[in-house]
Amino acid sequence: MTEQTPRLTLWWLLAAFALVVSPHLLRLPLGVSVLIGACILWRVFIFQGRISFPGTTLRMLIVFLSLPLTVLSYRGQGAGLDAAICLLILGTSFKLLEMRQARDMTIVLCLCYVLTMVGFIYSQTIPAALLALATVVVITGALITLQRNNGHSSLRSNGGLALRMVAQSIPLTIALFVLVPRVAPLWSMPIPVPSSKTGVTDEMSPGDISRLSRSAELAFRVSFDADTPSNEKLYWRGLVLDFFDGRVWRRAGSSFQSFDMIERFRSPFRGETLGEEVSYDVILEPTQQSWIYALQLAQFNASDIVQDRYYTLHTEKPVSQRYRYQVRSALDYHTDVSLSGVLRARAMQLPEDDNNVQARELASELRRGNPDDRDYALQVLRYFREQPFYYTLTPPPLGEASIDDFLFNSLQGFCEHYAGSFVYLMRAAGIPARVVVGYQGGEVNPFEGYTMVYQYNAHAWAEVWLENEGWVRFDPTAAVAPERISMGVQAVLANQPGFLEDSRFSMMRFRNTQWLNALRLRLDAMDYAWNRWVVSYDEDMQLDLLDSLLGPQMRGRLFLVLGVVIALFFLVAAIFLLRRREQESRDMATRLYLRLAADLADAGMKRGRGEGPQDFCQRLARQEPRYASDMGRITEIYVQVSYGPQTQTERHEQLLQELQLRIRDLRLRVLSPLRRLRLRMLPIRY
C-alpha cells in the first residue's frame, strides 16, 4: 500500500509543476514566487538525500506564515480570486514537501491539472493554450510513469504514450466543446482587473492622443459583413467631449453616463438613417473602460449595450476581457436635427476665465465674412490648410493660453490640437460644436479580410451642429495632413521620432520587410480566428453553428441524444456509487466496531482474534457487567448490519447511525481522559 515515491515520476512531476507554475510566476508576488522555487529545490535536495523531509512543526509554521503572506500581498485588491489562486499554488508547492507515497503524487498531479485550467482565467491566447496542452502532456506522462512498472522507463516510451493519449482525447474534447450545451454559470466569477486602463481615455489634453501613437498594441478588430468601407469613412467613434476648461476637454455630466443611468433615463433615438447600412462584428481588446467603439450612426440588438444621447455605446461593466459585439451603422445619417437646450448649452460652453484673446478675435473676424454656419466651418478648415500648420507627434509644450499658443505660436500639433482648437473657434463664433475621440482608419488583413485597428490609430475630430442637418463631422486634421486620413497614420508618421516608441520590438516596426510583415499579418489572422471561433464561442454561436450544420429540427434531436447520453452516464455512475456505498456502509460498521474493540483492548478487555462478536459480547458481559447492556445493543446492531440481509433501506441507515452514536458513547466511557478529549473533538460523521 505505502509505496515509496517512484524516482522517475518525481522528475516528471517536478517538470509538470514547473510548467504549470511558469505562467503564474511573474504575476505572483515576488515572495510567493521565491517560496515556490524554494519548495521545488527542497524537493530535489530531498531526492538527492541532502535534506530530509520537513518536520511537523516546520510544515505547520510554513502553512501558517503563508496565509498572512498572501493576504498582505493582495491587500486592498477587492476580488479574492487572485489571493485564492495564489494560496492554491502555494498549497500545491507545499504538498511537494510531504510527498512520500505514490498516492500523494497522484494528488499533486491532479492539482496540476486544476492549476492548468486556472491559467486560462488570466490568459486565453494561442500561446497560453499551447503551453497548457504541453503541460497536460507532461502531467499525463507523470501519471503514466506512476502507474507503470519500472520496466518502461525511457523518456520516449512514457512521453510517447502521454502524447498519444492526449492526442486521442483531442477529438472528444472538440466534440464536447462544440456540442455540450452551454449553460450560463450559476455564479459570476470576479475577474481580476488589471489596474492600468488602455486606449482612449475620457479626457483629452494636448499630448494624450499622440502618446497612444507610440503603441502598436491592438485596439480592436472588425470584420464587415460586406465590403470594407474606404479608410476615410472609418471614424470609430468613442466618447464625445464637450466640456472645455481652457486646457482639458472632458465629458459634461459624465456621472450620468453610466450604464444604469442611461438605461433608466433612456431618451428616444434621435437619429435618422439615410441610405445603406453596413453591418460588422467587433472584437474589442480589454480596455477596462465601459464604452465601446462603433461607426456613426450605430444600431444594435444587444441587451448588454446602451446608447447615450451622444450616440456613444456603453457596456454594463468595464471591458476586462475580449469583448465581441455586432453593430449596424448607417454611414449617411442625420442626428439631432432639433437640438435640445441642454445639449446646445453644453456644445456652446467656453471656459469662464478664458484668456485666448487672439483666437476669439480670429473667430469674430472669420465669422464676419461667413454668416452661414457651414461656410464659417469650411472657412476655418481653409485657415488650417493655408496657414503653415505642421502635423507632428512631438509638438512643443503649450503655454497658459493653450489655444492661442497653438494657433499663433507653435503651429505644430497632433490631431487633438487641431480638433480642440477647431471646436473652440466654432464655439467662439456661437456655433454648437464638440470634440469626438476614438480611432480612425485601420489596416485590412489580406488573409482574412478583417480590419485591425491599433492604438496608434487613436484620433480626435470635431462635430458641428448645423441647422437642418444636425451634427456633421469635421476633421481639421484632414485639412492639415490629408494623407493621414486617406492613407493611414502609419504612412504619415512612420519616419517621425516617437512613433511606436513604446513598442520597440513590435513586428510593426519591421513592416517594410516583406516576409516579416506577411508573418505578422498571418499571426494576427490566426489570433483573430482563435478569438472569433474559440474564445468567444458562446451559446448563440453554438446554436448558429448547429443550425447551419444540421438545421433546427436536427438540433433539437441532437440535444435530446446528448441529454440521454449524459443522463445514462450519470445513471450508471450513480448505480456504481450506490453499490459501492452499500459495500462501504458495511465496511464502515466493521471499522467502527474494530475501533471500539481496539479501545476495549487498551482498557484490558481484549477480543480474541478468532472471537466472533456475539462470543465477545457474552464474555465481556461476564467480565465487565457494567458494559453488558451497551455492548449487547451494539453487538446486536453490528451483527444485524454486517451479517443480516443486505438492503439499502432507510432502516439500515438508521441502524448505522445508531451504531455510530452508541459506539462513540461506549468509547467515551472506556477511553483514558486524554484520548477521550481527542475523540470529543472529532466530528460525528452523521
Added chain:
Amino acid sequence: MQDRIQAAVDEIGQVLLGKEQQVRLAICCLLAGGHLLIEDLPGMGKTTLAHALARVFGLDFNRIQFTSDLLPADILGVSIFDQANTCFTFHAGPIFNQLILADEINRATPKTQSALLEAMEEGQVSVEGETRPLPSPFFVIATQNPVSLAGTFPLPESQLDRFLMRIGIGYPDPKAERELLERGMESDRGASVRRSLCLDDLIAMRKAANAVKLSPLLLDYVQRLIAYTRDNEHFHFGLSPRGSIAVVRAARTWAFMEGREHALPEDVQAVLPAVVEHRLRAGSDTEGRTGSALAHRLLSEVDVLQ
C-alpha cells in the same frame, strides 16, 4: 421448527446423557444432507447415538456391522437364480434403506469400504452392470474406532472427505455418569426414543436452511479460514473446495437451528471443528492422524473481522 428440533435433541438426550452439543451437531449434519462419521473408543455410545438419530427422524433404518470378512455383496445385494421363474432376481442388500448405520466401518477391508463410499457420494449403486438408485433421503452414519486400535483399516483422505462431519462423543461428565449408573443397564436404550420428526419436516427444514443468508463479511471470514489452511505451514494440505462448501452448508444449517435467518461467524465456528478436522492433516504428521489441534488453531488464529 426450532422447537421441534429442540424436542428431538431432548429426546436423544434421554439416552445419551449430557451430550447436547454432539447431538445437535449430528442433527445439523443430517439436516444439511450430509453423512456423519462418529469416531470414539468402544463403549462411548456411538451406536446408541446413531440408533437414536434414526428413530427420532423416523427413517427406514438398517445396521451393517462391518467386519474384516464383509464383502461388497453383503452390503449391496446379489442376484440369485430363481429356479421357479428360471431367471436371476436381485436381492437388495441392507444399503437400500434411508438410513444406514455402518458400525465400525474401519474394520472392513478397503474393498468393502469403497462399495459403501460410492453409494454415499452418488446416491446410487452399480451391481452387476446395473445402476440402481438408492432411496431418498439417503444417510450414512458410520462409526469407527480410533485408527490406532488394532485390527483396523484406516479410511483414506478421499473417503473421509465424503463425510460432512466427524464428531467424537467423549467421556460423560460426572453428573451424567452418575445418572447413567443410577439408571442401570437397560437392554435396548434406543428403543425408548420416540419419533419426533417426519420426512416432510426434514425436507422443509432443509429448504429453510438453504434460505439462510450469507453476508459478504461472513464469506470473507470463511475464505480467510480456507486460505489459512492452504498457506500455513502447519497444514499438510489445504481444505478442498468440497471442504469449504461443507463448512458453509453446515454453518447455514446451524444458523437455521439457532433460529436465525442469517449466518454469523459463531455459526461457522460452532461447526468448523466437526466439518474440517477429518479433512486436515498436520504438516509434520506422517501417520495420517488428523488433529483437532489444527481446527483449534484455525479458530484462534484467523481473524473474525478484518
